[in-house]
Amino acid sequence: MSQTEIRIAGFGGQGVILSAMVIGKAGCIFQPGYATMTQNFGPEARGSACSAQVILSDQPILYPYVTQPDILMVMSQAAYTRFTPELKPGGLLLVAQALVRISDLRAGIRAYSIPATRLAEELGKRLVLNIVMVGFFAAVTGLLDPESLRNAVADSVPPASMELNLRAFQKGFDYGLARVGPLAEPVEPEQMIAIEGLG
Amino acid sequence: MQANPKGVLTGTHFLDGDQACCEGALAAGARFAAGYPITPSTEIVERFAWRIPTVGGMFIQMEDELAASIAILGAVWGGAKAFTVTSGPGFSLMMEHIGYAAMTETPCVFVDVQRGGPSTGLPTLPAQGDMMQARWGSHGDYEIIALCPNSPQECFDVTIRAFNLAEEFRVPVMLMMDECVGHMTEKVVIPRAEEIEIYPRRHTARGPGEYWPYETNGDLVPEMAHAGEGYRFHITGLTHDERGYPAMNAAAQDRLVRRLKNKIRAAADRLALYEEEATEDAEVVVVSYGITSRVAQRAVEMARQRGIRVGKFRLVAAWPFPAARLRELAQRVKVFVVPELNCGQMVLEVERAAAGMARIIPVTHAGGDVHRPETILEAIVEAAR
Numbered sequence: 001m002s003q004t005e006i007r008i009a010g011f012g013g014q015g016v017i018l019s020a021m022v023i024g025k026a027g028c029i030f031q032p033g034y035a036t037m038t039q040n041f042g043p044e045a046r047g048s049a050c051s052a053q054v055i056l057s058d059q060p061i062l063y064p065y066v067t068q069p070d071i072l073m074v075m076s077q078a079a080y081t082r083f084t085p086e087l088k089p090g091g092l093l094l095v096a097q098a099l100v101r102i103s104d105l106r107a108g109i110r111a112y113s114i115p116a117t118r119l120a121e122e123l124g125k126r127l128v129l130n131i132v133m134v135g136f137f138a139a140v141t142g143l144l145d146p147e148s149l150r151n152a153v154a155d156s157v158p159p160a161s162m163e164l165n166l167r168a169f170q171k172g173f174d175y176g177l178a179r180v181g182p183l184a185e186p187v188e189p190e191q192m193i194a195i196e197g198l199g
Numbered sequence: 200m201q202a203n204p205k206g207v208l209t210g211t212h213f214l215d216g217d218q219a220c221c222e223g224a225l226a227a228g229a230r231f232a233a234g235y236p237i238t239p240s241t242e243i244v245e246r247f248a249w250r251i252p253t254v255g256g257m258f259i260q261m262e263d264e265l266a267a268s269i270a271i272l273g274a275v276w277g278g279a280k281a282f283t284v285t286s287g288p289g290f291s292l293m294m295e296h297i298g299y300a301a302m303t304e305t306p307c308v309f310v311d312v313q314r315g316g317p318s319t320g321l322p323t324l325p326a327q328g329d330m331m332q333a334r335w336g337s338h339g340d341y342e343i344i345a346l347c348p349n350s351p352q353e354c355f356d357v358t359i360r361a362f363n364l365a366e367e368f369r370v371p372v373m374l375m376m377d378e379c380v381g382h383m384t385e386k387v388v389i390p391r392a393e394e395i396e397i398y399p400r401r402h403t404a405r406g407p408g409e410y411w412p413y414e415t416n417g418d419l420v421p422e423m424a425h426a427g428e429g430y431r432f433h434i435t436g437l438t439h440d441e442r443g444y445p446a447m448n449a450a451a452q453d454r455l456v457r458r459l460k461n462k463i464r465a466a467a468d469r470l471a472l473y474e475e476e477a478t479e480d481a482e483v484v485v486v487s488y489g490i491t492s493r494v495a496q497r498a499v500e501m502a503r504q505r506g507i508r509v510g511k512f513r514l515v516a517a518w519p520f521p522a523a524r525l526r527e528l529a530q531r532v533k534v535f536v537v538p539e540l541n542c543g544q545m546v547l548e549v550e551r552a553a554a555g556m557a558r559i560i561p562v563t564h565a566g567g568d569v570h571r572p573e574t575i576l577e578a579i580v581e582a583a584r
Contacts, residue, residue, distance in 0.1 A: 021213065021384070024213060024384060024385075025213040028213070028385070028386040029211050029212075029213055029386060034385075034386075035213075035385065035386070036383055036384070036385050037213075037383065037384035037385070038379075038382065038383050038384070039382065061385075062493045062494060062496050062497035062500075062572070063493065063494050063497050063569075063571075063572055064379060064383050064490070064493065064569070065569070
């Protein structure tokens, strides 16, 4: 059984939940597979921190919660501080530059960053930062068919902003491919500290 | 009969359990909901309020849960299929009208998305602490049906089943979800309307002059007529006779209350739905329901890998309880392990069914999270020792 646990975190209003929806939808609606998405509900969802979890698997998912994510995508400093310690050894950390300063990163974590805010602003809307991140996720992880993710983006956003969101996805995807390349081969944990493009 | 395509959102969706429950209700033909929205059930009526104007029907946000639960009963006697949605604190307030629905034989669905209790407890976190309340919460002797979905797909499928059973038996049916199932998002396949079987309202074929609202014809379930159709009859929570009029005596009480119970008891074998897996050679059987049944299945798989002869028994219906089947199993199973997100509720029924023939190990949890598979595994290992 191949199962991947993903946590996406940031603050409310950044589209954390939507990006988790897109990844989950891609993983079980637009390509074969299973996906379970859960969100953290509670007082914290109203203010600063917001987090969503997705499990992708080739088998039915029984235990629904993420316990030790393989992949952590963060869009705020608070989320970085709170969730990085739970990342699996050898896990993958994806951060939105300018929003997160990486510090005290423990050995064996693969960290990649993307100037997602700037790329989104280049498209004229900072709001699509989350979809830029999803594009980056697609390129770096190689976990899902990019076409499934494009379909999921198109299916998850209002028709009027579909074009913009698809361009945001492509922007993040291209950035990821050019700077990092898909991680087709697993790397030994000792070799894994590669922080790309940190400002 | 087949579902009305108007309410059926055919296709493959990525929905949470609450949204899927709403789609199940619409597919089943529900056209009226009243509620006093409460976490973690809010998304059900939120979606219903959004969807119902295009389907044709009504949602009313009432002033409280008493009002919501009696409004749906009025809507049913007006001819609609109706339901209300709540969580523990609201479920407590609805008990009065659950009894009224049972007594007046009003087909309806009460959805309880369970959260930690007692009182306001843990609004955003799961529990399964209302299982006994669902069965016994209202006063007097009555029977209900209670179903426990364990995934968004089942929230769709089982909601349709809940409405169908409500119509077939003219009882309030409880859909006992939990916060985890209600808020988890997964793939939900909604079939075409013609593939969805709907149990139609048991409407009388008799004319207005010949109709008695509580007269039965053998199968213990009377037929209905609706307000505005020209029938004149009386509906009351008082003990009543076949014509619907109050009958204040022990004989009428005995006849009515026993029928209310027997219409469910007589069908209990068919209604006590369960799923059984790998019990043929099992020494240990894990009995669970709702979200806990998924975690339990994981634990059962882990235990099987270790060579433990363990089976799974999952309650799809908590009420009526499948006591007969569990009693059969108790004759050859050594131990029943019963994990649930409460301090021990359905385990009492398992004990009753096992009647001392098998040992019982409860795996309790006060709520606020779901069990870790490892916790249930430990109990299985202990049981097999």
